[in-house]
Amino acid sequence: MQLKVQPIDIKVGKYKVVMNTLDAKELGVYEGDRVRVRNHATLTAIVDFTEDMIAPGMIGVYHEVQEQLRKEWTETVDVEPAEKPKSAHIVRKVMDGKKLERDEVNLLVRDIVEENLSDVELAAFITSTYIRDLSEDETEWLTRAMIETGEQIKFSTSPIMDKHSIGGVPGNKITLLVVPIVAANGLLIPKTSSRAITGAGGTADLMEILAPVDFTATQIKEMTEKVGGVIVWGGGTNIAPADDKLIKIEYPLSVDPHCQLLASIMAKKGAVGAQKVVMDIPIGPGTKILDVKAGRKLARDLISLGERLGMDVDCALTYGASPVGRTVGPALEVREALKVLETMEGPNSLIEKSVVIAGMLLEMGGAAPRGQGRELALETLRNGKALAKMKEIIEVQGGNPDVSYRDIAVGQHTAEILAPSNGYIIEFYNKRIVQLARFAGAPNDKGAGVLIHKKRGESVAKGQPVLTVYADKKEKLADAVRYAREFPPIFVEGMLIERVDEVKGL
Numbered sequence: 071m072q073l074k075v076q077p078i079d080i081k082v083g084k085y086k087v088v089m090n091t092l093d094a095k096e097l098g099v100y101e102g103d104r105v106r107v108r109n110h111a112t113l114t115a116i117v118d119f120t121e122d123m124i125a126p127g128m129i130g131v132y133h134e135v136q137e138q139l140r141k142e143w144t145e146t147v148d149v150e151p152a153e154k155p156k157s158a159h160i161v162r163k164v165m166d167g168k169k170l171e172r173d174e175v176n177l178l179v180r181d182i183v184e185e186n187l188s189d190v191e192l193a194a195f196i197t198s199t200y201i202r203d204l205s206e207d208e209t210e211w212l213t214r215a216m217i218e219t220g221e222q223i224k225f226s227t228s229p230i231m232d233k234h235s236i237g238g239v240p241g242n243k244i245t246l247l248v249v250p251i252v253a254a255n256g257l258l259i260p261k262t263s264s265r266a267i268t269g270a271g272g273t274a275d276l277m278e279i280l281a282p283v284d285f286t287a288t289q290i291k292e293m294t295e296k297v298g299g300v301i302v303w304g305g306g307t308n309i310a311p312a313d314d315k316l317i318k319i320e321y322p323l324s325v326d327p328h329c330q331l332l333a334s335i336m337a338k339k340g341a342v343g344a345q346k347v348v349m350d351i352p353i354g355p356g357t358k359i360l361d362v363k364a365g366r367k368l369a370r371d372l373i374s375l376g377e378r379l380g381m382d383v384d385c386a387l388t389y390g391a392s393p394v395g396r397t398v399g400p401a402l403e404v405r406e407a408l409k410v411l412e413t414m415e416g417p418n419s420l421i422e423k424s425v426v427i428a429g430m431l432l433e434m435g436g437a438a439p440r441g442q443g444r445e446l447a448l449e450t451l452r453n454g455k456a457l458a459k460m461k462e463i464i465e466v467q468g469g470n471p472d473v474s475y476r477d478i479a480v481g482q483h484t485a486e487i488l489a490p491s492n493g494y495i496i497e498f499y500n501k502r503i504v505q506l507a508r509f510a511g512a513p514n515d516k517g518a519g520v521l522i523h524k525k526r527g528e529s530v531a532k533g534q535p536v537l538t539v540y541a542d543k544k545e546k547l548a549d550a551v552r553y554a555r556e557f558p559p560i561f562v563e564g565m566l567i568e569r570v571d572e573v574k575g576l
């Protein structure tokens with residue numbers, strides 16, 4: 071079928087075209103099918119269709135297709151139905167619970183990187199692995215394929231240190247303290263992070279407030295060699311490029327399947343040439359890992375995958391039942407972390423967790439004898455060396471090194487959530503805190519989030535503020551407050567949990 075090109079200058083991250091329903095019917099394709107678009111070059115694109123946006127006889131081509139075709143408005147192209155890529159059948163195999171061969175995993179990852187799969191197919195892949203985990207071999211192949219389809223950094227010195235959290239606990243801003251502590255002690259730590267996956271602010275969302283986070287592998291290497299460390303966004307590099315594409319699918323589903331988590335983290339570590347890695351595994355209700363037993367199992371899986379990839383991995387099972395520190399959401403978290411670096415004032419949970427993890431790295435990297443890493447980390451915070459190093463990191467990434475925690479702008483619209491009665495806080499729901507911060511606009515609205523005045527076990531008086539919600543936009547603040555009323559993120563002892571006055575579906 072010959073159709074006339076209508077360029078649509080919108081980037082959708084994939085080869086996509088829009089057809090009129092009548093043309094699509096005549097060609098025998100449905101939404102989500104593929105068509106081959108022939109010009110001097112041939113490409114396969116996923117079809118969307120609308121009745122009114124595109125007139126019959128035209129084909130809307132999004133930016134990525136237009137870049138390849140380079141056709142002017144109303145020039146003609148030949149369009150014919152195309153097969154699904156082989157990897158779509160591989161996804162189907164995963165859905166059917168069948169084991170994959172190594173070649174199939176490689177092909178799947180290549181097609182993910184090249185954007186040959188639709189979001190529906192990617193969501194099916196993610197969901198299937200959520201329901202039935204990939205085997206150890208499949209997970210190793212997935213990780214290796216993720217490393218090999220991107221750029222890799224090779225440092226000429228060693229050891230190369232790294233840390234990563236599996237996420238799941240709100241307010242986990244420790245990377246902003248750990249990386250400068252480790253780098254200030256002469257070790258190299260090229261830290262790549264993801265954005266929020268199940269939370270309200272990933273480390274990349276936070277760091278972006280202080281400096282750019284998008285860099286090439288070569289730049290990451292150079293910056294790390296210059297100042298000892300960086301804190302960059304994995305998705306802004308060409309390092310393990312499949313990772314961010316999968317995270318984009320995981321985020322709206324709010325899932326992080328076990329094998330994807332392993333591959334996502336370890337691919338980023340492998341690609342930067344990390345040799346000694348500490349994994350933070352937050353544990354507790356409302357996190358990704360509910361109890362110590364499951365934490366130990368994940369630790370074993372991470373260590374064993376590390377061994378397969380030639381990395382020395384130590385894991386820290388950490389307390390995750392309530393947020394780390396007292397802030398959740400990008401700007402609030404950055405403010406809290408910088409304040410600790412500048413003044414040593416801040417919540418114990420944040421300082422303690424940061425120095426423990428940094429201490430493990432200092433010991434593994436040989437900067438501190440075994441058993442003395444925590445002390446050295448604390449001293450590096452106290453004597454201002456960590457702050458000085460953070461300023462170097464911010465500067466090398468192109469941010470303003472003179473920034474202070476006082477300069478960090480937080481949301482200008484605020485509302486307080488008050489204690490409904492006198493008593494002790496007996497429940498603190500992580501997931502509701504995250505949801506509250508997300509309703510307020512986090513992680514995209516940098517100023518949005520939650521400041522926690524009272525944590526689990528602390529006593530409150532009726533009417534006292536327990537949380538302050540921050541938002542950049544007034545409407546979002548209202549949404550967040552409405553949510554907090556319906557789903558209180560905290561419970562005070564003695565509070566009515568639910569009134570039941572009739573027997574319904576028990």
Ligand SMILES: O=P(O)(O)OC[C@H]1O[C@H](OP(=O)(O)O)[C@H](O)[C@@H]1O
Pocket residue numbers: 233234235236237238239240245262263264265266267268269270271272273274326
């Ligand atoms: O949104 P959830 O799933 O809680 O966690 C995701 C966060 O956890 C990891 O933290 P880090 O890079 O080790 O600091 C990721 O990189 C990301 O920033």
Ligand SMILES: Nc1ccnc(=O)[nH]1
Pocket residue numbers: 235236237263264267326330331332334335338
């Ligand atoms: N799946 C993931 C969890 C935590 N961090 C990551 O980078 N990826």
